[in-house]
Amino acid sequence: xxxxxxxxxxxxxxxxxxxxxxxxxxxxxxxxxxxxxxxxxxxxxxxxxxxxxxxxxxxxxxxxxxxxxxxxxxxxxxxxxxxxxxxxxxxxxxxxxxxxxxxxxxxxxxxxxxxxxxxxxxxxxxxxxxxxxxxxxxxxxxxxxxxxxxxxxxxxxxxxxxxxxxxxxxxxxxxxxxxxxxxxxxxxxxxxxxxxxxxxxxxxxxxxxxxxxxxxxxxxxxxxxxxxxxxxxxxxxxxxxxxxxxxxxxxxxxxxxxxxxxxxxxxxxxxxxxxxxxxxxxxxxxxxxxxxxxxxxxxxxxxxxxxxxxxxxxxxxxxxxxxxxxxxxxxxxxxxxxxxxxxxxxxxxxxxxxxxxxxxxxxxxxxxxxxxxxxxxxxxxxxxxxxxxxxxxxxxxxxxxxxxxxxxxxxxxxxxxxxxxxxxxxxxxxxxxxxxxxxxxxxxxxxxxxxxxxxxxxxxxxxxxxxxxxxxxxxxxxxxxxxxxxxxxxxxxxxxxxxxxxxxxxxxxxxxxxxxxxxxxxxxxxxxxxxxxxxxxxxxxxxxxxxxxxxxxxxxxxxxxxxxxxxxxxxxxxxxxxxxxxxxxxxxxxxxxxxx
Amino acid sequence: xxxxxxxxxxxxxxxxxxxxxxxxxxxxxxxxxxxxxxxxxxxxxxxxxxxxxxxxxxxxxxxxxxxxxxxxxxxxxxxxxxxxxxxxxxxxxxxxxxxxxxxxxxxxxxxxxxxxxxxxxxxxxxxxxxxxxxxxxxxxxxxxxxxxxxxxxxxxxxxxxxxxxxxxxxxxxxxxxxxxxxxxxxxxxxxxxxxxxxxxxxxxxxxxxxxxxxxxxxxxxxxxxxxxxxxxxxxxxxxxxxxxxxxxxxxxxxxxxxxxxxxxxxxxxxxxxxxxxxxxxxxxxxxxxxxxxxxxxxxxxxxxxxxxxxxxxxxxxxxxxxxxxxxxxxxxxxxxxxxxxxxxxxxxxxxxxx
Numbered sequence: 001x002x003x004x005x006x007x008x009x010x011x012x013x014x015x016x017x018x019x020x021x022x023x024x025x026x027x028x029x030x031x032x033x034x035x036x037x038x039x040x041x042x043x044x045x046x047x048x049x050x051x052x053x054x055x056x057x058x059x060x061x062x063x064x065x066x067x068x069x070x071x072x073x074x075x076x077x078x079x080x081x082x083x084x085x086x087x088x089x090x091x092x093x094x095x096x097x098x099x100x101x102x103x104x105x106x107x108x109x110x111x112x113x114x115x116x117x118x119x120x121x122x123x124x125x126x127x128x129x130x131x132x133x134x135x136x137x138x139x140x141x142x143x144x145x146x147x148x149x150x151x152x153x154x155x156x157x158x159x160x161x162x163x164x165x166x167x168x169x170x171x172x173x174x175x176x177x178x179x180x181x182x183x184x185x186x187x188x189x190x191x192x193x194x195x196x197x198x199x200x201x202x203x204x205x206x207x208x209x210x211x212x213x214x215x216x217x218x219x220x221x222x223x224x225x226x227x228x229x230x231x232x233x234x235x236x237x238x239x240x241x242x243x244x245x246x247x248x249x250x251x252x253x254x255x256x257x258x259x260x261x262x263x264x265x266x267x268x269x270x271x272x273x274x275x276x277x278x279x280x281x282x283x284x285x286x287x288x289x290x291x292x293x294x295x296x297x298x299x300x301x302x303x304x305x306x307x308x309x310x311x312x313x314x315x316x317x318x319x320x321x322x323x324x325x326x327x328x329x330x331x332x333x334x335x336x337x338x339x340x341x342x343x344x345x346x347x348x349x350x351x352x353x354x355x356x357x358x359x360x361x362x363x364x365x366x367x368x369x370x371x372x373x374x375x376x377x378x379x380x381x382x383x384x385x386x387x388x389x390x391x392x393x394x395x396x397x398x399x400x401x402x403x404x405x406x407x408x409x410x411x412x413x414x415x416x417x418x419x420x421x422x423x424x425x426x427x428x429x430x431x432x433x434x435x436x437x438x439x440x441x442x443x444x445x446x447x448x449x450x451x452x453x454x455x456x457x458x459x460x461x462x463x464x465x466x467x468x469x470x471x472x473x474x475x476x477x478x479x480x481x482x483x484x485x486x487x488x489x490x491x492x493x494x495x496x497x498x499x500x501x502x503x504x505x506x507x508x509x510x511x512x513x514x515x516x517x518x519x520x521x522x523x524x525x526x527x528x529x530x531x532x533x534x535x536x537x538x539x540x541x542x543x544x545x546x547x548x549x550x551x552x553x554x555x556x557x558x559x560x561x562x563x564x565x566x567x568x569x570x571x572x573x574x575x576x577x578x579x580x581x582x583x584x585x586x587x588x589x590x591x592x593x594x595x596x
Numbered sequence: 597x598x599x600x601x602x603x604x605x606x607x608x609x610x611x612x613x614x615x616x617x618x619x620x621x622x623x624x625x626x627x628x629x630x631x632x633x634x635x636x637x638x639x640x641x642x643x644x645x646x647x648x649x650x651x652x653x654x655x656x657x658x659x660x661x662x663x664x665x666x667x668x669x670x671x672x673x674x675x676x677x678x679x680x681x682x683x684x685x686x687x688x689x690x691x692x693x694x695x696x697x698x699x700x701x702x703x704x705x706x707x708x709x710x711x712x713x714x715x716x717x718x719x720x721x722x723x724x725x726x727x728x729x730x731x732x733x734x735x736x737x738x739x740x741x742x743x744x745x746x747x748x749x750x751x752x753x754x755x756x757x758x759x760x761x762x763x764x765x766x767x768x769x770x771x772x773x774x775x776x777x778x779x780x781x782x783x784x785x786x787x788x789x790x791x792x793x794x795x796x797x798x799x800x801x802x803x804x805x806x807x808x809x810x811x812x813x814x815x816x817x818x819x820x821x822x823x824x825x826x827x828x829x830x831x832x833x834x835x836x837x838x839x840x841x842x843x844x845x846x847x848x849x850x851x852x853x854x855x856x857x858x859x860x861x862x863x864x865x866x867x868x869x870x871x872x873x874x875x876x877x878x879x880x881x882x883x884x885x886x887x888x889x890x891x892x893x894x895x896x897x898x899x900x901x902x903x904x905x906x907x908x909x910x911x912x913x914x915x916x917x918x919x920x921x922x923x924x925x926x927x928x929x930x931x932x933x934x935x936x937x938x939x940x941x942x943x944x945x946x947x948x949x950x
Binding site for chain 1: 744909
């Protein structure tokens with residue numbers, strides 16, 4: 001049954017078509033099940049991605065020391081337990097790819113867009129359940145391809161997550177640029193197809209399937225964020241697809257889109273007239289919006305979680321929506337700030353400096369609005385709330401250093417150093433992860449009908465929060481000292497010897513943070529089966545998903561879909577006894593709806 | 597064995613965390629066992645929020661105290677001081693905003709921790725307030741943008757300068773070659789197609805039909821005369837590299853198939869730089885570490901490490917393959933006389949291929 005026809009008869013409507021195990025748990029078209037599939041696949045990829053980072057952190061802190069764990073996990077790639085430099089680069093590359101695309105794009109956006117868009121706008125399912133299902137399985141396929149690349153003879157892709165040619169194009173340049181890179185590119189192509197199908201579905205659903213009364217100006221900020229994220233994805237992902245296809249052509253069919261005048265391993269290659277700078281433009285045309293594809297959903301989740309737990313309306317709803325739109329627009333015209341010193345015309349650099357620093361304005365508005373939302377609230381410090389506050393904190397710390405990196409002049413000396421690593425890990429890595437965690441803690445009851453243990457949640461948050469700063473704060477220092485990123489070791493020549501102890505500090509924090517994630521994992525799995533059963537609206541929230549029954553069935557609501565009479569943020573509204581007024585409660589006589 | 601022990605320890609840690617949480621759970625009053633934060637939780641977590649603010653400040657102060665000396669090594673180029681002042685201005689703005697906003701965020705988290713039955717203030721909008729924090733960042737950023745672009749134009753637009761020395765940096769997996777223009781200070785045309793000429797002695801692929809190239813000098817070390825503008829032309833023969841010279845606040849990618857440019861004027865010779873107090877203390881620090889390592893090496897019957905002396909470095913800063921981490925050469929900045937003496941002693945291209 002398609003979602004359109006479900007929505008058409010709003011009347012009392014139960015589904016009696018038979019569901020087998022396969023249609024319910026595997027090839028499900030129900031958005032709630034698909035959300036859970038995304039979440040669990042994303043978490044699984046997350047475990048791999050984080051584990052990889054711990055491996056290369058060990059190498060960085062104690063360079064060229066043998067570790068039993070390398071022997072066990074890397075086998076022939078770590079002779080006598082010492083990590084090979086090629087493997088180091090491969091780990092860095094796959095860690096980046098997995099975390100950015102598989103965990104923070106698909107795992108975060110895929111999970112919560114799917115779960116929340118229909119539930120929060122009052123729809124029985126996505127516009128197309130079938131496309132949604134295909135989207136997930138394409139994502140699954142791309143995960144399988146990416147993981148299978150770890151097992152090929154010469155190792156996985158190792159050219160950095162940006163896979164700049166010629167390094168990524170020439171198997172002679174490094175072992176990872178052989179079959180491993182082919183698998184990487186194919187996996188990404190499939191991933192992009194998945195992401196596009198998903199995004200189109202989200203956009204169509206938000207535009208067409210809102211319940212009666214759910215005007216755009218009453219949409220919860222989560223939905224706004226998912227909606228705009230999907231649009232950015234539709235605009236920019238196809239460009240990455242074309243970059244990947246052209247790179248595949250250069251690699252396999254002898255074209256010269258990105259290659260020219262190359263001499264490698266004693267041989268002049270035939271490539272003429274291409275330019276790697278073209279690839280950089282194409283890559284970053286997605287690559288930069290990608291940052292916001294990762295971050296906006298996390299900010300959307302934060303808006304919802306902060307308002308609910310502060311028991312206060314989100315401050316400046318209109319400004320929040322406007323800043324999401326401004327960020328989305330600007331995000332597509334700032335990609336050149338990754339290329340200030342790529343050989344691009346310096347004048348172009350000035351233009352990109354200008355547009356890039358403009359993005360700081362809507363970002364600042366968002367940060368200030370979040371802080372004001374807390375002011376004079378009645379904060380319910382649930383784990384989700386802690387992660388949301390944590391997000392605002394890392395968003396500020398990481399975002400501010402963007403002012404240095406976005407300034408073409410200052411970029412000259414910190415470009416591609418650990419300063420960059422610190423910046424983007426805080427502002428998009430950690431912030432988006434916090435958004436993911438906040439979302440999981442907050443909507444776990446909606447997804448699994450049980451609550452997660454709050455004490456484990458608290459332990460998880462505080463250990464993670466301390467370690468996140470412990471890892472990334474010192475990185476600014478070694479970056480400003482001039483230490484380049486993607487170095488297998490920095491003790492090969494004495495100049496950076498005085499930074500070695502900072503690296504040890506970073507790694508120790510990283511290892512502790514890794515252990516803290518096990519607490520989360522344990523809590524997640526345990527609570528799924530044995531957690532305390534939830535009430536229908538445990539956080540006393542206003543949005544529509546909490547008006548749906550606890551048990552899951554295709555169609556979300558028994559009987560009629562609730563109608564919407566107000567925005568999502570009537571918390572602690574004067575004139576009401578309770579400190580929340582769900583969106584489906586009609587306005588009282590004479591009650592004014594906020595003009596927002 | 598180590599793996600087994602590690603796994604065992606991790607398991608034990610998770611078990612103990614689970615136990616602790618069980619105890620916490622059991623020690624709470626039975627009646628209202630809930631997974632939603634109650635007043636007790638709000639109290640504890642709010643205080644932790646405040647403690648976290650202190651943690652951030654302590655971490656910041658500690659890092660600056662302990663590692664502040666590694667930030668931005670002493671500048672040795674003419675535009676270096678311009679770069680540095682822009683950096684410190686931007687840095688102080690960032691620092692100020694960071695300190696204030698983190699304080700507000702975490703303090704509010706502590707101050708307004710929830711109490712059952714209390715109601716929050718219904719406060720959803722204030723146009724004036726929002727205008728303030730839109731306009732102030734806009735002004736601050738406008739200043740930073742203008743200041744930045746002014747410096748950028750100064751640094752990046754390489755102007756014709758007859759007195760400037762032209763130097764080619766030639767990158768390949770995994771080392772650097774340097775080419776000087778010779779007597780005429782003009783680099784001859786070059787292309788990777790010529791690399792195999794003269795039994796591979798044409799190290800950077802100079803085109804012999806271009807007379808400008810015959811007196812070019814190709815060497816494996818980078819010598820620069822102090823006080824003279826150096827106009828770099830960068831090339832790469834295989835993959836992307838990046839010529840990064842942190843002391844000169846200079847960096848530019850080397851792109852196969854095209855020539856990129858960067859120019860700066862070194863203002864301190866290597867010798868002068870070695871006398872800078874900051875550099876002296878860095879060298880002392882590094883040598884302490886090396887002595888410590890040497891003791892270990894000697895105990896193992898190996899040779900001790902040589903003491904470290906400061907040198908400028910040219911580093912590769914774009915991932916380029918397995919030995920990316922080891923693609924660096926010394927830069928020797930010397931007086932013009934010393935430089936001229938040195939360059940005269942080098943073979944020109946035409947002499948070399950003979």
